[in-house]
Amino acid sequence: MSKKKYYVVWKGHNPGVYKSWDECRNQIHGYQGAVYKAFTDLESAKSAFEEDPNMHIGKNAPVKNVDKELLKKVGMPIMKSISVDAACNMVNKKMEYRGVNTKTGEVIFRKGPFEGGSNNIGEFLAIVHALAHCKKHNINPPIYTDSNTAIKWVYQKKANTKIVEQSHNKELFNLIKRAEKWLQENQWKNKLLKWETAAWGEIPADFGRK
Numbered sequence: 367m368s369k370k371k372y373y374v375v376w377k378g379h380n381p382g383v384y385k386s387w388d389e390c391r392n393q394i395h396g397y398q399g400a401v402y403k404a405f406t407d408l409e410s411a412k413s414a415f416e417e418d419p420n421m422h423i424g425k426n427a428p429v430k431n432v433d434k435e436l437l438k439k440v441g442m443p444i445m446k447s448i449s450v451d452a453a454c455n456m457v458n459k460k461m462e463y464r465g466v467n468t469k470t471g472e473v474i475f476r477k478g479p480f481e482g483g484s485n486n487i488g489e490f491l492a493i494v495h496a497l498a499h500c501k502k503h504n505i506n507p508p509i510y511t512d513s514n515t516a517i518k519w520v521y522q523k524k525a526n527t528k529i530v531e532q533s534h535n536k537e538l539f540n541l542i543k544r545a546e547k548w549l550q551e552n553q554w555k556n557k558l559l560k561w562e563t564a565a566w567g568e569i570p571a572d573f574g575r576k
Contacts, residue, residue, distance in 0.1 A: 372411035373574070376419040377401040383411045399472050404574030423471035423570055437565040445469040447508040448496045449561065451571035452488020459483060461538070463492035465499070466571045468510060475499060482535025487542065489516035490525050492571075494545040497554045506554075510561040512569050517558045523549040 373390035375381050378400050384390045385408075394400035401419050405411040414422050445468050452463040462478025475495055478488070489511050496509045497520075511517060519525050524546055531539040561569040568574075 369406060371404045371406065371574070372408050373402060373404050374411050374415045374419075374422075375400070375402040376415070381415075383408070383415050401471050401473070402574070403471075419471060433564040436562060440562050440565055443468065443510065443561070443566055444508050444559075447510055447559075448474060448500070449510040449569050449571040450489065450492035450496050451512065451569050451573065452483075452485050452492055453573035454483055454485045454488060455479075461485070461488045462573075463488040463495070464571055464573075465492055465496045465509075468570050471570050477541075480535070480538040480541070482529065482532065483538050484527060484529055486513055486515045486519070487525060487527055487529065487538070489513035490519045491541055491545055493517070493520050493558060494548055497552075497556060498548055500556055501552060501554060506556050508557040508559050510559050510569060512561040512563055514560055517560065520549065520558060 371387065373384045373387065375384065375390060375393045378393035378397050380393050382393070384393065390402060394402055401423065403414070403419070403422055405414060447468040448465050449468045450463065450465045452461060454461040459482050460479040461483025462476070462480065464476035465474045466472060467474060477491070477495070490513075493509060493511055493516055500506060500509075525542050527542075529535070563569065
């Protein structure tokens with residue numbers, strides 16, 4: 367049984383504390399620059415809502431069980447960057463992805479949910495979306511992801527997923543084909559970097575559903 371979550375929406379249609387993901391999603395869906403996060407208990411959520419979200423998202427967010435040796439080795443993340451992440455429901459296989467400003471947690475883009483996906487597909491699409499966004503705006507910040515597989519796929523310019531295209535996930539596979547075509551036809555200067563979760567905590571783009 368999954369642990370109960372409480373959701374703080376600092377920026378959304380109606381900021382506040384919500385007791386379910388569905389309630390939270392209603393407040394952030396379609397809201398440009400939504401800022402929110404999940405908490406494991408109601409009191410922590412209520413307390414966080416009264417505070418600056420940057421105390422809980424990005425560089426000032428507390429990290430539990432830090433791997434101090436790894437932190438010493440990798441240092442701190444580059445805050446002037448874009449972080450991407452994906453979430454996939456293991457029951458219905460609905461997948462979504464997004465990219466955020468690493469420092470502030472502000473949402474830059476968000477897509478989905480799509481039928482018949484996986485986390486790696488979402489991470490791959492998120493990286494390509496971030497690259498295309500940067501090219502459009504002529505910027506070259508590093509892009510963080512916590513998926514080594516997705517980074518490999520981007521450099522290979524091919525999503526080597528074992529998931530098979532079917533009628534229910536046709537829309538998703540059309541996106542994959544567009545992303546692969548973009549990679550084949552474009553060059554980029556952005557560094558693709560692995561987010562070191564053990565040292566830094568969850569990536570700022572995390573959907574907070576773990």
